[in-house]
Amino acid sequence: MNIFKVLPVAPEQASERAFGYDLIFWTITILAVVFTILVFALVLALAVRYRRGSSADRRYPVYHSNGIEAVLTLVPLVLGLGIFAWSSADFVKFRQRPKESMEIFVIGKQWMWHLQHMNGIRENNELHIPVDTPITMTMISQDVIHAMYIPAFRVQYHVVPGRYTEMSFTATKPGRYKMLCAMHCGTQHSEMVGFVYVMSKSDYARWIEGGGNRYEPRAATMVAAGEQVWNRKACGNCHAGMDTVRGPTLNGIFNAQRRLTDGSTAKAAPDYLRESILLPWLRLTKGYETTMPAYKGQLTEEEVLQLIEYIKSNSNTSTSGSPQPYSAPGARTLPTPTHPENATNRANRYGSAGVTQSEEGAMNAR
Amino acid sequence: MSAILERTAAPDPQVKKNYLNADHTLASWLLTTDHKRIAVLYLIGVTVMFFLGSLAAAFVRFELTSPRGQILTHETYNKMFTAHGVIMIFFFLIPAVPAVLGNFLIPMMIGARDLAFPRLNLASWYVWTISAVIVLTGLIMGGVDTGWTFYTPLSSLYSNTQVSLVLVGLFLSGFSSIMTGVNFIATIHKMRAPGMTWFKLPLYVWSHYATSVIIILGTPVVAITLFLVVLERTFRIGIFSPELGGDPVLFQHLFWFYSHPAVYIMVLPAMGVISEVITCFSRRQIFGYRFVAMSSMAIAAIGFLVWGHHMYVSSQSVLQGLIFSLLSFLVAVPSAIKVFNWSLTMWRGSVQFSTPMIYALAFIGLFVIGGLTGLYLAAIDTDVHLTGTYFIVAHFHYVMVGGAILAFLGGIHFWWPKMFGKMYNEFWGRLSAMVIFLGFNFTFFPQFILGYLGMPRRYHVYYFAPEWQFYHVASSLGSTILGIGFLMPAFYLTASLLRKDNVAPANPWGAKGLEWENASSPPVTLNFESQPIVTENPYNYDPIEDTNKVRREAGLPEIPREDPDKEVHH
Numbered sequence A: 001m002n003i004f005k006v007l008p009v010a011p012e013q014a015s016e017r018a019f020g021y022d023l024i025f026w027t028i029t030i031l032a033v034v035f036t037i038l039v040f041a042l043v044l045a046l047a048v049r050y051r052r053g054s055s056a057d058r059r060y061p062v063y064h065s066n067g068i069e070a071v072l073t074l075v076p077l078v079l080g081l082g083i084f085a086w087s088s089a090d091f092v093k094f095r096q097r098p099k100e101s102m103e104i105f106v107i108g109k110q111w112m113w114h115l116q117h118m119n120g121i122r123e124n125n126e127l128h129i130p131v132d133t134p135i136t137m138t139m140i141s142q143d144v145i146h147a148m149y150i151p152a153f154r155v156q157y158h159v160v161p162g163r164y165t166e167m168s169f170t171a172t173k174p175g176r177y178k179m180l181c182a183m184h185c186g187t188q189h190s191e192m193v194g195f196v197y198v199m200s201k202s203d204y205a206r207w208i209e210g211g212g213n214r215y216e217p218r219a220a221t222m223v224a225a226g227e228q229v230w231n232r233k234a235c236g237n238c239h240a241g242m243d244t245v246r247g248p249t250l251n252g253i254f255n256a257q258r259r260l261t262d263g264s265t266a267k268a269a270p271d272y273l274r275e276s277i278l279l280p281w282l283r284l285t286k287g288y289e290t291t292m293p294a295y296k297g298q299l300t301e302e303e304v305l306q307l308i309e310y311i312k313s314n315s316n317t318s319t320s321g322s323p324q325p326y327s328a329p330g331a332r333t334l335p336t337p338t339h340p341e342n343a344t345n346r347a348n349r350y351g352s353a354g355v356t357q358s359e360e361g362a363m364n365a366r
Numbered sequence B: 001m002s003a004i005l006e007r008t009a010a011p012d013p014q015v016k017k018n019y020l021n022a023d024h025t026l027a028s029w030l031l032t033t034d035h036k037r038i039a040v041l042y043l044i045g046v047t048v049m050f051f052l053g054s055l056a057a058a059f060v061r062f063e064l065t066s067p068r069g070q071i072l073t074h075e076t077y078n079k080m081f082t083a084h085g086v087i088m089i090f091f092f093l094i095p096a097v098p099a100v101l102g103n104f105l106i107p108m109m110i111g112a113r114d115l116a117f118p119r120l121n122l123a124s125w126y127v128w129t130i131s132a133v134i135v136l137t138g139l140i141m142g143g144v145d146t147g148w149t150f151y152t153p154l155s156s157l158y159s160n161t162q163v164s165l166v167l168v169g170l171f172l173s174g175f176s177s178i179m180t181g182v183n184f185i186a187t188i189h190k191m192r193a194p195g196m197t198w199f200k201l202p203l204y205v206w207s208h209y210a211t212s213v214i215i216i217l218g219t220p221v222v223a224i225t226l227f228l229v230v231l232e233r234t235f236r237i238g239i240f241s242p243e244l245g246g247d248p249v250l251f252q253h254l255f256w257f258y259s260h261p262a263v264y265i266m267v268l269p270a271m272g273v274i275s276e277v278i279t280c281f282s283r284r285q286i287f288g289y290r291f292v293a294m295s296s297m298a299i300a301a302i303g304f305l306v307w308g309h310h311m312y313v314s315s316q317s318v319l320q321g322l323i324f325s326l327l328s329f330l331v332a333v334p335s336a337i338k339v340f341n342w343s344l345t346m347w348r349g350s351v352q353f354s355t356p357m358i359y360a361l362a363f364i365g366l367f368v369i370g371g372l373t374g375l376y377l378a379a380i381d382t383d384v385h386l387t388g389t390y391f392i393v394a395h396f397h398y399v400m401v402g403g404a405i406l407a408f409l410g411g412i413h414f415w416w417p418k419m420f421g422k423m424y425n426e427f428w429g430r431l432s433a434m435v436i437f438l439g440f441n442f443t444f445f446p447q448f449i450l451g452y453l454g455m456p457r458r459y460h461v462y463y464f465a466p467e468w469q470f471y472h473v474a475s476s477l478g479s480t481i482l483g484i485g486f487l488m489p490a491f492y493l494t495a496s497l498l499r500k501d502n503v504a505p506a507n508p509w510g511a512k513g514l515e516w517e518n519a520s521s522p523p524v525t526l527n528f529e530s531q532p533i534v535t536e537n538p539y540n541y542d543p544i545e546d547t548n549k550v551r552r553e554a555g556l557p558e559i560p561r562e563d564p565d566k567e568v569h570h
Ligand SMILES: [Cu+2]
Pocket: A108, A109, A110, A111, A145, A146, A147, A181, A182, A183, A184, A185, A189, A192
């Protein structure tokens, strides 16, 4: 196993600009380390050699020396100007709009990214783009200032209300990359998070053909199918990783004893679960009211079975592997529900959506 | 450093009258115009604020140990980091060194009996205290969730928290800064003792002079800016919100026009402390006095021209960005000069590792890392990926905590015997300096990596990137050590006040300077028993005699003195 996967020290390089960026980054790092060592060594050497009572010769102390000061001024100045010139050149390139590029329109709002393709396909908190194709984002905010930040591409630019800003990049590696908001924008700032899916050109063409994000891949298993239903019906809005005011967690409830409002208990066997989904008000879980919609007539029996399998697959203990949509502890006080399709679920779905088997293999090998 | 006209007899063994025991009533403290007493009042105030700010930080670090947060809601988390930032910046870092040490020392160092405007000085403390109460009320009753930067339009139209109250408090606190700044400038210009020419001033005074210039030029700008946000919030006057016809980026320009120089308000006085401590414990004249003094002024001047480096990706033009980047590189040079000059001060000196010196050396180490990581952020291209991430957080903590707070603690330990006439326990002092140094690096170094990996600051949860957790846990563990390090001085310094057997002599370190040589510990109410007259250069130490004293006691041969006949070139 690759230790850098578990404990990374550098973000992935997935854009045209990333390598050049890292070159400057690590050059500065080397300079910084050299200087740090230099100063530490100087301080330690002087402190030890001239410690009180040592026999070191202290005659002819130097109290000022224009020569030394000139070196101390010029060396940092010249190195600094060198870095300035180098990094400025790269920045100018970054800020130039490529001659031909695919346009993506970005709207930032508390706390979600809306993205729209030229052909009208819309996405929320996720963006599908083809590899090796220059992309230009035209961005604006609907409310406060946000910042579109894709670490693997080494790009970031503010998304400001009242004016358009622009940012261009070219992704070079298929895969899934974090797309974050890097400017504090209020309560759920840290959940203004999504993913960029970089696809091979042929996969991208297929994705467009399938109607963009309406396209749902055929699920491989009952559990995966259940998860799709779960996401489509947004059960996660009320059922999170823990009990909230909106609904009890369903993690680990399978076959557990449930306490009901009338004081009795019931075992959460498949029949009970089916009833709880289709006609939830018949038996209410203790501490809750009749807020869950009845899904009778809205779900096929097949879908209910799939949902039950999905609920079954979520144990209480595991958190990282749990596909339960996450709801922050903050959910208790949040006025608006979080986006029903959360990042984790999208992440899982991508495995079958965009990346072909071979590419996935290549990504794992890294 | 100076000859005194008539030196009074050796201090009376009986308890002498000094500024502390001159009067014991509460009114004598609350209505005092004695700069030393006001310094003590400020010391109590900033210490309380420091621990409140640390408490908020503790919550933040605890939350981040898990990718999904621990006990707080998003809302409360946001209020916590805002409280941490607001308290630490406006009520600890900005006033700490100037209002405590500066207040106490500037008149003493230049041979004056008080500041130029003693009542203005007391007024500044009242304004500070009232504004602290207002801000704390806002932060506790309701809280603020915008971050200490108060970016519009989040702060002006979108936040439903106590923004207005807190901003009014901060607006007021600006006046307290300005009063102190004006006072220092007038005092340094007009009240120097006979013979104390500009280039005989201790470097500490120079650094405060530079700081005061920044304070009186910059603070009005930020005060007005914050006030405009209040106006927009309450009367919906369109200044910063596009919905009302304003410009949100304008706020950033105005805010950073002050808040970048504010970094120097926090760091320059700290640098002044280091110059005093390093020279005393190296028993040597500072290396390159004029360069160190003038670099403070250069920093103050260029520091006003670099604010745009906070806004490389906030829609300013490419040309603007490049100019700000260039200027940011220039402002780094004077700081580099200082670091090397401090280091070279030990050259052919006689170095003692007392507590203040260990703090000063730790300061140099951390300040170097803080300064060098500034290169990534001054360089416009590398900043694109790092701005708004934990890299920034790590960088400014290295400068602010590693720089300003370590120097403040170093200064407190250095002048503690002078301020209170008591010696603290040297063992605990050295230990605390080392624990803080270790804990600090442990806390903030992992945050550089987090930032490079792309962790944005002010994120409460990061469940989409569990690989970040290791660094957060490491950082939180480190912060526990750091917290212990900060608590230690609180205990042993307080203990030193209560004990009776640790009375400090007038000059326990054998330091040069009017406050050490011409005043008792603690000083009398009017500082000096007679008017000091300055004839020597500052830092006129003798490292050879200092070392030979130790060698004689140990029965070792003495090291040689300069041969007066030999011509020396250097
Ligand atoms: Cu945002």
